[in-house]
Amino acid sequence: MSTQSGIIQAPSASGIRELGHFSVYAYGDNIPFDPARVGLFTGFLSIAGLITGLVFGLIRPFFWVVILFPCLIGIIHGLAGRKLVRQIVVRHLAGLSIACLVSATLSLTLTHYITYLFAQQKIVTDMGISGKFYQKIAHDYDVHLANKDKSTQVNEAMRFFEANPDLLTRARVQSFPDYLNYLYNHGMNIGFSADKPLVKLGAMGTGIYLILEVLLAAILPLIIFRSEINHPFCNWCGSWKTKQTFGPFTNKEEVLKVLEDGELKIFEYVEVAGPNDIFVSFHTCSRCQNKSPVDVTIHPVDPRTKEASADIVSRMTYPEKAYTSLHLACCVTQTSSESGIQRIRVQKQK
Numbered sequence: 001m002s003t004q005s006g007i008i009q010a011p012s013a014s015g016i017r018e019l020g021h022f023s024v025y026a027y028g029d030n031i032p033f034d035p036a037r038v039g040l041f042t043g044f045l046s047i048a049g050l051i052t053g054l055v056f057g058l059i060r061p062f063f064w065v066v067i068l069f070p071c072l073i074g075i076i077h078g079l080a081g082r083k084l085v086r087q088i089v090v091r092h093l094a095g096l097s098i099a100c101l102v103s104a105t106l107s108l109t110l111t112h113y114i115t116y117l118f119a120q121q122k123i124v125t126d127m128g129i130s131g132k133f134y135q136k137i138a139h140d141y142d143v144h145l146a147n148k149d150k151s152t153q154v155n156e157a158m159r160f161f162e163a164n165p166d167l168l169t170r171a172r173v174q175s176f177p178d179y180l181n182y183l184y185n186h187g188m189n190i191g192f193s194a195d196k197p198l199v200k201l202g203a204m205g206t207g208i209y210l211i212l213e214v215l216l217a218a219i220l221p222l223i224i225f226r227s228e229i230n231h232p233f234c235n236w237c238g239s240w241k242t243k244q245t246f247g248p249f250t251n252k253e254e255v256l257k258v259l260e261d262g263e264l265k266i267f268e269y270v271e272v273a274g275p276n277d278i279f280v281s282f283h284t285c286s287r288c289q290n291k292s293p294v295d296v297t298i299h300p301v302d303p304r305t306k307e308a309s310a311d312i313v314s315r316m317t318y319p320e321k322a323y324t325s326l327h328l329a330c331c332v333t334q335t336s337s338e339s340g341i342q343r344i345r346v347q348k349q350k
Contacts, residue, residue: 019264019325027295027315031091038095041081041088042102045221048080049103053110060111061118066190070108070213074220077103082224086240091229096222104217108210116179123170127160134160138171184210232283232295241295242286245308246330247279248272248301255280256298256314264322264329273301279308280330290323 052073060069077100090096124131130153137144137157144154161168169186173179188206190199201209232241249255249267255278258265270277283295295317302309318326 019266019328020322022262022264022318022322022325024260024262025293025317025319027317031093033092033095034090037088037090038092038098041084041090041095042099044084044088045077045081045099045103046106048077049106050110052076053107054114056107057111057114060115066209067212067216070216071220073107074100074104074217075224077107077217078221078224081221082228085225085228086231089233089238089240090225091233093222093226093229096225096229097218100218100222100225101214103221104214108213108217112180113176116173116176119170119179120173123167123173127167127171130157133157135171137161138168139174141168141172234285234288234292236292237285237287239285239287241283243281243283245279245281245299247308248274248277249280249330250274250277252276252278252300258329259296259298260314260316262318262322264325266329266331269331273306275301275303277301278313281308282326282330284323291320293320294318294323294326296326 056069056073081099081103084090085096090099124135127134133153134157137154138161141161144150144158150158161171169182173182184203184206187201187203188209190201232243233239234241248270250270251268255267258267259280267280273279279299279301281297281299283297284290285292295315297315298313299308300311300313301307
């Protein structure tokens, strides 16, 4: 092989020059669980959970769209924590699951707690001018019921509750756990108005829905975070790898087979991508360069832009010693200062 005017010429008699044989590994590695990073990330994501809990807690007593709002909470958490995943470097999926579950639980618990406070205020309002006094009587209703020597006001309150048993049940709620128990036993009203519900869930339906809310709010950010942690990572120096895409190259099946087998040779580069051509991306560490493994992803052509598609045909990991050969295979050479990479054309001899 000889070079002339920046062009590598490949002998045509014997095909294309081989660049070496390398062991190819399945993409991915065993990621250790780091309690400190997971704890820090969970703390930051919990702040987002408290904020969304406060906002949606103020909304829920007046307007609540079933399923949609828990999903919206999850998406907000995902967008809020997306950059934190990269900055704190949390890559363990179980650790992220814990953080998402904690933030979702905090958010929805605060949402229901604020709803409980509104419900308590509404009970007092519904019982009229003596609402506060009636509420105190309801809290000790059994004691007053057994007491035969009652004042006139207490007797009035007891008669009021005899005529309004539903208000008595609601007024006896003294704490947030009591409210959740009431909600579970009496069922949730689903609709745009509490007075005219579209659907009234039973005890089992209410329990399932409350669990479903938390799961939806936790799963959606986890999906967003998973796309971030799938980005190649350098275990040598603990930093995210950078991506460089080369191509297009012809003979899609051949390029794919060569890269998967590890028997590298120079690929044929073309100027304009065709529908059956292919792009190759290298994920390398900007700090370690050729001292850490190279993650390789293969992309089809995007029919609209004629550039590399975001879809991945195949992905694999090459050992660090294949760094130079991989770049040569893609018609790329390092500059003499090792400060960057430049493309050189391949031209077959006639």
